[in-house]
Amino acid sequence: xxxxxxYDPERNYDEATLAQLRDMEKEIADRQNLISNRxxxxxxxxxxxxxxxxxxxxxxxxxxxxxxxxxxxxxxxNCFFRAFGFAYLEKLLTDQTDLKRFKxxxxxxxxxxxxxxxxxxxxxxxHETFMEVVGKVENQCSLDELLETFNNQGLSDYIVVYLRxxxxxxxxxxxxxxxxxxxxxxxxxxxxxxxxxxxxKESDHIHIIALTxxxxxxxxxxxxxxxxxxxxxxxxxxxxxxxxxxxxxxxGHYDIxxx
Numbered sequence: 001x002x003x004x005x006x007y008d009p010e011r012n013y014d015e016a017t018l019a020q021l022r023d024m025e026k027e028i029a030d031r032q033n034l035i036s037n038r039x040x041x042x043x044x045x046x047x048x049x050x051x052x053x054x055x056x057x058x059x060x061x062x063x064x065x066x067x068x069x070x071x072x073x074x075x076x077x078n079c080f081f082r083a084f085g086f087a088y089l090e091k092l093l094t095d096q097t098d099l100k101r102f103k104x105x106x107x108x109x110x111x112x113x114x115x116x117x118x119x120x121x122x123x124x125x126x127h128e129t130f131m132e133v134v135g136k137v138e139n140q141c142s143l144d145e146l147l148e149t150f151n152n153q154g155l156s157d158y159i160v161v162y163l164r165x166x167x168x169x170x171x172x173x174x175x176x177x178x179x180x181x182x183x184x185x186x187x188x189x190x191x192x193x194x195x196x197x198x199x200x201k202e203s204d205h206i207h208i209i210a211l212t213x214x215x216x217x218x219x220x221x222x223x224x225x226x227x228x229x230x231x232x233x234x235x236x237x238x239x240x241x242x243x244x245x246x247x248x249x250x251x252g253h254y255d256i257x258x259x
Contacts (some may be wrong), residue, residue, distance in 0.1 A: 032072075032074050033074065033151050034073065034074045034076075034082060034150060034151050034153065034156050035071060035072075035073055035074075035082065035083075035086050035147060035150045035151055035156075036071055036072040036073070037071070037147075038069040038070070038071050038258060039069060039070055039071070039072065040069060041059050041060070041063060041064040041067070041069075041070065042064075044059055044070055044072075045059045045060055054226050054227075055224065055226075055250070057230060058224050058230065058231070058232055059224075061230055062230060062231045062232055063222065063224070063232060063248070063257070066259070067246075067257045067258060067259055068258050068259055069257075069258040070248060070255050070256065070257055070258070071083075071086075071087075071255060071256040071258070072255050072256075073086075073253075073254060073255055073256070075252070075253050076200060077199070077200035077201055077202050078157075078160045078199060078200060079253055079254045079255070080202075080203035080207065080208070080247070080254045081159075081160045081163045081164060081203065081211075082150065082156060082159075082160055083247055083254045083255060083256050084163070084211065084217075084219065084245060084247065084254075085150070085159050085160065085163055086146070086147075086150045086256065087245040087246075087247070087256045088102075088215075088217055088244060088245050089133065089134070089137050089146060090143065090146060091244055091245065092137050093137055093140065093141075093143065093146065098244070099137065099138060101216070102134070102215065102216075102217070103134055103138065105215060105216060106130060106131060106134055106215075107131065109127070109166055109169075109214075110123060110124075110127040112169065113165060113166070113169045116169050116172060116173055118165065118169065123162070123165055125158070126158050126161050126162040126165065127162060129155060129158040129159065129162070130158065130159055130162040133146075133149055133155070133159060136149065157199065160199065161199065163211060164196055164197050164198075164199075165197065166210075166211065166214050166215065167192075167196050167207055167210040167211050167214065168192040168196045168197050169214070170210040170211075170213060170214040171188055171191070171192055171196065171206070171210050172188050172189060172192055174210075175187075175188035175189075178206065178209075178210075181205075181206050182206075202252060203254070205237075208221065208237050209237055209238075212237045212238060213238070217244050217245065218236065218237065218238060218241035218242060218243045218244055218245075219236070219237050219243055219244070219245045219246070219247060220234060220235070220236050220237075220243035220245070220246040220247070221234070221235050221236075221237070221246075221247050221248075221249050221254075222234055222246065222247070222248050222249065222257060223235065223249050224248060224249065224250050225250075225251065226251075232248075246258070246259075
């Protein structure tokens with residue numbers, strides 16, 4: 001027999017609900033790596049209920065014909081930055097030419113942020129960790145070691161934080177142009193403080209545009225929505241560039257695609 005529910009007027013049920021949701025999220029997180037191994041599309045299709053025929057059709061009839069594998073990221077609101085960071089550094093393991101360019105950009109980025117008003121003592125640790133990981137790639141670490149780094153919550157989150165800071169810095173520097181893309185009566189600094197810098201905030205077009213510009217790394221995004229088209233919509237940032245990273249977007253989430 002179920003225990004009878006007794007309402008307690010002194011208890012904050014909103015807080016209790018939030019605590020329960022946090023426990024559920026933690027349980028999911030404990031079962032899923034931040035970055036997965038590469039998986040086949042047939043396995044990805046199995047994750048969707050048979051009722052969700054739209055997604056299954058786009059995976060089997062479109063994505064599977066144009067890509068070989070997908071690498072999943074944890075859906076924690078940081079998936080775009082984590083997916084981008086891992087996918088690009090993975091590519092740099094076999095592209096020493098672009099690695100030199102990227103290392104120079106990353107090394108100089110801290111001073112650029114300081115010029116924009118970011119406190120050096122605040123960003124120092126994040127930049128240092130970011131450069132340490134870039135150094136691992138320069139020293140030809142194994143793919144397994146890179147994957148292990150990105151699945152280390154502390155190291156992985158520091159990388160995400162620094163990428164978020166780079167986006168914030170770029171948008172504030174170019175505020176005159178990008179302010180028109182912001183909804184609501186907010187300054188660019190307010191937008192960045194609320195929607196870019198905090199961990200767990202989902203990313204939109206403006207985040208992608210900023211990150212590809214500040215790092216000089218073009219990105220292709222395949223949009224898999226519930227529309228009637230049998231194909232995914234594709235967008236390249238910036239337009240007419242040659243993408244170095246390809247991401248799969250489903251509403252609210254990014255994964256990594258491979259050919």
